[in-house]
Amino acid sequence: MQSKNVSDIIEKYLKQILAEASHVEIRRSEVADLFHVVPSQINYVIKTRFTIQNGYVVESKRGGGGYIRIEKVKLLDNIEVLDSLLDIIGTSISERDGGSIVKTLYHSQLLTSKEARIILAAIDKDSLMINNDIETANRLRSQILSSVLNHLRFED
Amino acid sequence: MQSKNVSDIIEKYLKQILAEASHVEIRRSEVADLFHVVPSQINYVIKTRFTIQNGYVVESKRGGGGYIRIEKVKLLDNIEVLDSLLDIIGTSISERDGGSIVKTLYHSQLLTSKEARIILAAIDKDSLMINNDIETANRLRSQILSSVLNHLRFED
DNA sequence: TAATATTAGTCAAGATTAGTCAGAGATGAG
DNA sequence: CTCATCTCTGACTAATCTTGACTAATATTA
The missing domain is CATH 3.30.56.130 (Transcriptional regulator CtsR, winged HTH domain)
Structure with missing residues (x-):
């Protein structure tokens, strides 16, 4: 080969x-x-x-x-949940669905409550709204959540 | 190195x-x-x-x-420094300056390393880029960082 | 006070790296 | 053979470092 x-x-x-x-x-x-x-x-x-x-x-x-x-970096075991959540996120996601994703991660013990609240602050409508454009905010939310989830694959 | x-x-x-x-x-x-x-x-x-x-x-x-x-300077001893950081964030901030702030918060023990990495993932250029518009990304970064910092300020 | 000496600050040009992107070239499945 | 995908190229862009001429502030001396 x-x-x-x-x-x-x-x-x-x-x-x-x-x-x-x-x-x-x-x-x-x-x-x-x-x-x-x-x-x-x-x-x-x-x-x-x-x-x-x-x-x-x-x-x-x-x-x-x-x-x-x-x-x-060392990848964590048991991260299938991340892949399935990444599929759900796709290229656009609402604030409500994004919140559900974060809750799932918290209940899967991949996030502490403080970490979850930080992420929720980051994907809040007020943080992402540009020109009152909800669709752009949804796209940004998916990009941010995807990036964060990909970083949750490993531990430092 | x-x-x-x-x-x-x-x-x-x-x-x-x-x-x-x-x-x-x-x-x-x-x-x-x-x-x-x-x-x-x-x-x-x-x-x-x-x-x-x-x-x-x-x-x-x-x-x-x-x-x-x-x-x-020590952030824990200096609430004013947190205000200075919020001033610097303003309404637009580069990836470099935003990253510096997050690292400073980590070194001041206001963030764990995992929390810092989550925030860095969220304010990464790739997370915030829409239509290849750097200025919009800088504005979003300031909104997200401000939101997170204000969250930290009112926490234990 | 006025002139001079002694410091640090600013800014922009040039040098030195890495990043992006579109298109050309190569490869492989059907 | 053809089309899709992967690989490779190079022109252009962007970020960072280095330098030096010019400016500004402060101290010292006449």
Whole structure:
């Protein structure tokens, strides 16, 4: 099962480092040079293979001394509930349904009551209303809830 | 963790002092000489890394005997600082400044690390971007952060 | 008080990184 | 063979760091 494309090879290279260390910090252009590809391909590899769903957290900085840092996080067991809730959230969700999602998470003991209240404050109608546009608020609510749920997959 | 730029190194130097003392007082030109940079780079380091968002208060004096003094403030002792943060949030705030505020709240033990990560997920650019409009995202971020901070203020 | 010396502040240009996006190219299933 | 999807490229964009010329405030000296 040889890797047929460079993206797979770069992925393997990074994961090999991550097998021994909890994180890896690279200079984008150096890794691109190493594999004789354009720098933006590194972004492609990261975007397609080091997602939060797969248990990776990526951060970066531009400018002098810039870097890309990939961290491997430990995924929790028993998170099927997150996937089913993510399906329900979809691309748009009402305040009422969003509140139900948060309650479910609380009752599943994935959130404390304080954490639940923080999220409710964030997806409140007043926080998300722009130009009195309910549909936009619903879209934003789904984006925020999805992002939060994806971060609940792991523990620090 | 190789700080490849001088600003990071100067930041680390100052924070090392602040880890032991509640404040640090420097002569700008001396620190600039120490790291072989122009004096105005010290201003850059302070402006980007020792803001009130980050939990620091800076004062200075020009002329003979001039100095720059950096003080680490404690949120728990200073309700006024929470007000300052709300002022800074205003009606629009960047992802960077918003992130700094959340991290400061965590370091001040007003948030657990999980609570901080939930908020960071909620105010992430990807969560708030609608129609690729950064200014709208900044406005939403300020609304969400204000809501959460006000919630924290009236809690135990 | 006025002139001079001694500090720090501001700002914008240039350098140095990473990010985005649309389109071209490659691959594989049917 | 064709279409859908994945991979790869490069032009353009954005963020961050570094520098230095100019400005402003304060202290000292004449």
